[in-house]
Amino acid sequence: MPVSVDSAKVRAIAELARLAIPSEAEAVLATELSAVLDLFAALAAAPVDGLAPLAHPGDPTLRLRADLVTETDQHEAFAAVAPAESAGYYLVPKVIE
Amino acid sequence: MPGSLPVMNVGAVEMAIRFGLAVGARVAERSVFERKNYFYPDLPKGYQISQYELPVVVGGGLKVRLDDGSEKFVQLTRAHLEEDAGKSVHDAFHAETGIDLNRAGTPLLEIVSEPVLSSAAEAVAYLKTLHTLVRWLGVSDGNMQEGSFRCDANVSVRRPGEALGTRAEIKNVNSFRFVEKAIDYEVERQIRLIEAGGTVVQETRLFDAHKGETRSMRGKESAHDYRYFPDPDLPPLVIAADDIERARLAMPELPEARRQRYIDSLGLTTYDASLLTSDRVTCDYFEALSSAIPGQPKLCANWVLGEWLGALNAAGQTPEQSPIGAERLGGLLVRIGDGSLSSKMGKQVFEAMWLGDETADAVIERLGLKQVSDSSALAGVIDDIVAANPKQVEQYRGGNDKLLQFFVGQAMKATKGQANPAQLNELLREKLKA
Amino acid sequence: MSPDLDTVGGQLDALASGASSARELTERALDRAAHAQNRLNALISSVGADHALAAADAADYNRAAGRAGPLSGIPFAHKDLFCTAGVPTTCGSRMLENFVPPYSATVHERIDAAGGVLIGKANMDEFAMGSSNEHSYFGPVHNPWDLTRVPGGSSGGSAALVAARVVPFATATDTGGSIRQPAALCGVSGIKPTYGRVSRWGMVAYASSLDQAGVIALTVADCARVLDVMSGFDPRDATCADRPKIDVAAALARPLQGLRVGRPRQWFGAGIEDGVGAAVEAAIAEYARQGATIVDVDLPSSEYAIPAYYVIAPAEASSNLSRFDGVRFGHRCADPKDLADLYKRSRAEGFGHEVQKRILTGTYALSTGYYDAYYLRAQRVRRLIANDYARVFADVDVLAGPTSPTVAFKLGEKLADPLALYLADINTVGVNLAGLPAMSIPCGFSQGLPVGLQLVAATWREDLLIGAGHGYQQVTEWHRAAPPGVSP
Structure with missing residues (x-):
């Protein structure tokens, strides 16, 4: 399944990934991504019928923590590394809902 | 982070x-x-x-x-x-x-x-x-x-x-x-x-x-x-x-099941049963109350949905904050159930209990609110009234049923309102029949 | 004979005998780091000499008071993706250029509690994405064996620091070979434990189901010693297993006699340089000489490992790196005109080209219409590969082969052909897909550059790896070879 990516597709994925891609870089990325997709094409031939996907090595099950308050209030430490913060709020440009 | x-x-x-x-x-x-x-x-x-x-x-x-x-x-x-x-x-x-x-x-x-x-x-x-x-x-x-x-x-x-x-x-x-x-x-x-x-x-x-x-x-x-x-x-x-x-074994009885039980086995109205089961704390309060005084579910429902919730609403409190526990309210309902208090007196006692931590009996004692339901005491009062009002007795026996209220009123007056009205009615009817 | 101050074991002996103090060892490490920096560019985040020396003094004090921990007074470096409270943690990225985390990774807490003295944080491919260390915002690391060559990646800084004898050990992480390949290219030892052996709490994620922390050191014994400190159950990481620790002493004492060594045919494919193949075959022959049984085995699904890895790792990365959005920490663009602008420019400015490319690849692989063909299929292939390994480990104790198909290549040589760089991971990524423990140890030279031998064991069988690796180092000298310019 040779799939290739064009500049429009790069723009669409970049929008999903929230990356500003300069228009002159789109073609380069399109070529690079197409090359990666060519690599992926080999997967189609793998004999995986009847095999369950493996998302977690070793197929562990979820361990649950006790229902106890364990977190301490660290909001000042977190606020200290924030680009823009005021009175416990992270600030972003006005969002119109 | x-x-x-x-x-x-x-x-x-x-x-x-x-x-x-x-x-x-x-x-x-x-x-x-x-x-x-x-x-x-x-x-x-x-x-x-x-x-x-x-x-x-x-x-x-x-x-x-x-x-x-x-x-x-x-x-x-x-x-x-x-x-x-x-x-x-x-x-x-x-x-x-x-x-x-x-x-x-x-x-x-x-x-x-x-x-x-x-x-x-x-x-x-x-x-x-x-x-x-x-x-x-x-x-x-x-x-x-x-x-x-x-x-x-x-x-x-x-x-x-x-x-x-x-x-x-x-x-x-x-x-x-x-x-x-x-x-x-x-x-x-x-x-x-x-x-x-x-x-x-x-x-x-x-x-x-x-x-x-x-x-x-x-x-x-x-x-x-x-x-x-x-x-x-x-x-x-x-x-x-x-x-x-x-988890299944630890499940509480669910509101719908309880509602149905209240209607089917306790004989509550659909309306009361629905109201009681709309909130777990209220309903558990009712459960505790009705097990404290068995056989009186209707009385319990009336009090929980009436006086108790009313008082909570008036005080702006939630059922969790009730100053009167189910056991203490149970003490009051026992006195109403056994005829010691009229429902009017019960409300008076309830108000006093709401403000403090006295038991119903302590309030009754303090306010001297005991309803007279001792039948021999009431019988004496009735004898006096019958003796003092021969004309009315004759009219009643002649078919004027409405006069029963006259005798009740006289008896209440004589007992300063502490007579048990239901008992009084019954005793008067019995006496006047002869 | 003067004590061997290049290894953890040697330094501990010197500390125990009083021949050295932690302060002396730390000064030595800081001094060497300063001298090496211009040549190697292996350190990127500074702890501050005062800070390191204070920790060393505390270690000396504790040792004097009879409270020495297992790594008391040993200077070390972290790969710069372990969060260290109060110490910058950049991940080799402009995105985190000025990030000072408010908390520490479990790995750091444990080494710190054991008395390790952090002297600095090692350069790396940005967010651990790369096999050459050329994808660092802070410039490439140079291979101590040949400064015109790459040290491998993504833990290139860690490997270069250990190879240059700056620190006796450095932490590292391995998502597709990022411990083993730089260890091989720099002529040092590196262990990547079983997935779940070491907590990932506080370790900035690249691909969460593949990432595993480990150690780079000069010897297998040192790797085992440090891994013992780092590993163990951590309730803060739901994928960290609650299992008994490795019995390191018993593992080190395992004889090579009777060891069953598998030689996977698929690891010796067309891309393997002759010199690399020869050194590895010689190492396998050494195992045979020591009484091990050599068995040719097949890992028929190996050819799918690279494509599966380059679907899964970027897919997870595309999601893991979404938290770098310019809102709560990290780089924020100047004067965003609206929220979308804030996101897009902060991320485009903060992430380098390779990171952006992998984010885009992963986003694509997960997007509607492609999920089944790429992501889901890759996860099925992953099980196929894990099954391959499970099958061979019924018959052998360890697998042995070349870690990297080539020796260290020239800086810039493969930048023009990124896919060639991806293919260099051919022998390492399958291990991560299956979650297995693996190791690379020096086994010779080709063109004057180190060659690494990769050893792989079944899950939770690090003891077999440690035994096999240590046994080999008992009878060979490759791990003692130091690059030119290292003072003895």
């Missing part, structure tokens, strides 16, 4: 199991946490951990009583565990939105119903039933102002016989009244739109409580592709059959 990882809280899982059992759903032996990827400032990781393909609770349903007294079974699609997002504050900062992340990452159970609700009123009735149930189960405190119980309403309209139309989702409406208004508005809007030749677009809308209308949330408009995939940080949640069985 970079490098931070999620861990699942057992309490949230237990609540999901409890809810699943309560609605007769299947509790999944294996469910999977996935990542729902999208960017929004209240979502600190750029994805929300949620369950998508394999939720923890599948199916089930709720019997909902509608305003006209009829019942509707609302089928549930699923309930899944996910993490809450933060909150955006739009009006506190100039040209900026503030993000409060204190709530982010808190587990929540999202309960999804099938598209079977056909009006705003039905939706609200369903939500109220659900609200009672989750509070009953201890799954949520149900506080809608604080966001502990929130609703996203998907609304679509159709012409009779046609398939469901395109839906619009109204987000996070925080009171039953607003849910009703928001849905009614949205239904109107969609009908007007379609009748004007337009089409409904699938979108997220926000209810503006001030204007009483819904509007499109442009902030969340850009093309969505959530790219769900299993969260590599969280292996699948596996719930053992034993855990489900343990």
Whole structure:
């Protein structure tokens, strides 16, 4: 399944990934991504019928923590590394809902 | 923070199991946490951990009583565990939105119903039933102002016989009244739109409580592709059959079962039974009270729904805050039940008990409020009255039944109102018959 | 004979005998780091000499008081993706250029509690994405054996620091070979434990189901010693297993006699340089000489490992790196005109080209219409590969082969052909897909550059790796070879 990516597709994925891609870089990325997709094409031939996907090595099950308050209030430490913060709020440009 | 990882809280899982059992759903032996990827400032990781393909609770349903007294079974699609997002504050900062992340990452159970609700009123009735149930189960405190119980309403309209139309989702409406208004508005809007030749677009809308209308949330408009995939940080949640069985055994009697029992075995009215079972604390109070004085369920129901709730309302208190425990109120109802107090006197004693910590008997003693129900004492009083009013006795015996009230009045006067009226009636009838 | 101050074991002996103090060892490390920096560019985040020396003094004090921990007074470096409270943690990225985390990774807490003295944080490919260390915002690391060559990646800084004898050990992480390949290219030892052996709490994620922390050191014994400190159950990481620790002493004492060594045919494919193949075959022959049984085995699904890895790792990365959005920490663009602008420019400015490319690849692989063909299929292939390994480990104790098909290549040589660089991971990524423990140890030279021998064991069988690796180092000298310019 040779799939290739064009500049429009790069723009669409970049929008999903929230990356500003300069228009002159789109073609380069399109070529690079197409090359990666060519690599992926080999997967189609793998004999995986009847095999369950493996998302977690070793197929562990979820361990649950006790229902106890364990977190301490660290909001000042977190606020200290924030680009823009005021009175416990992270600030972003006005969002119109 | 970079490098931070999620861990699942057992309490949230237990609540999901409890809810699943309560609605007769299947509790999944294996469910999977996935990542729902999208960017929004209240979502600190750029994805929300949620369950998508394999939720923890599948199916089930709720019997909902509608305003006209009829019942509707609302089928549930699923309930899944996910993490809450933060909150955006739009009006506190100039040209900026503030993000409060204190709530982010808190587990929540999202309960999804099938598209079977056909009006705003039905939706609200369903939500109220659900609200009672989750509070009953201890799954949520149900506080809608604080966001502990929130609703996203998907609304679509159709012409009779046609398939469901395109839906619009109204987000996070925080009171039953607003849910009703928001849905009614949205239904109107969609009908007007379609009748004007337009089409409904699938979108997220926000209810503006001030204007009483819904509007499109442009902030969340850009093309969505959530790219769900299993969260590599969280292996699948596996719930053992034993855990489900343990939860089943620990299940409290559910409100619907209790309501039916109150009607069938206690002989309460449907109305009283429904009211009592609409809140777990009130209902447990009633349970404690009626076991303290067996055989008097109606009296207990009257007092719980009447004086007790009335006093709480007047004081602005919740049932949890009641200054009179069920046992203490039971002491009062015993005295009413055995005829020591009239209901009027009972109310007087109740008021005194509300303000302090005295037992009913202590108040009765202090206020000298004992109702005279000793039949020999009453017999003496009656003899005197009969002797002193021969003319009225003759008229009564001649067929003027109404005069019974005259004799009752005389006896009450003589006992300063402390005679047990029911007993007095009976004794007078007996005496005057001769 | 003067004590061997290049290894953890040697330094501990010197500390125990009083021949050295922690302060002396730390001064030595800081001094060497300063001298090496211009040549290697291996350190990127500074702890501050005062800070390191204070920790050393505390270690000396504790040792004097009889409270020495297992690594008391040993200077070390972290790969710069372990969060260290109060110490910058950049991940080799402009995105985190000025990020000082408010908390520490479990790995750091444990080494710190054991008395390790952090002297600095090692350069790396940005967000651990790369096999050459050329994808660091802070410039490439140079291979101590030949400064015109790459050290390998993504833990290139860690490997270069250990190879240059700056520190006796450095932490590292391995998502597709990022411990083993730089260890091989720099002529040092590196262990990547079983997935779940070491907590990932506080370790900035690249691909969460593949990432695993480990150690780079000069000897297998040192790797085992440090791994013992780092590993163990951590309730803060739901994928960290609650299992008994490795019995390091017993593992080190395992004889090579009777060891069953598998030689996977697929690891000796067309891309293997002759010199690399020869050194590895010689190492396998050494195992045979020591009484091990050599068995040719097949890992028939190996050819799918690279494509599966380059679907899964970017897919997870595309999601893991969404938290770097300019809102709560990290780089924020100047004067964003709206929220979308804030996101897009902060991320485009903060992430380098390779990171952006992998984010885009992963986003694509997960998006509607492609999920089944790419992501889901890759996860099925992953099980196929894990099954391959499980099958061979029924018959052998360890697998042996070349870690990297080539020796260290020239800086810039493969930048023009990124796919060639991906293919260099051919022998390492399958191990991560299956979650297995693996190791690379020096086994010779080709063109004057070190060659690494990769050893792989079944899950939780690090003891077999440690035994096999240590046994080999008992009878060979390759791990003692130091690059030119290192003062003895």
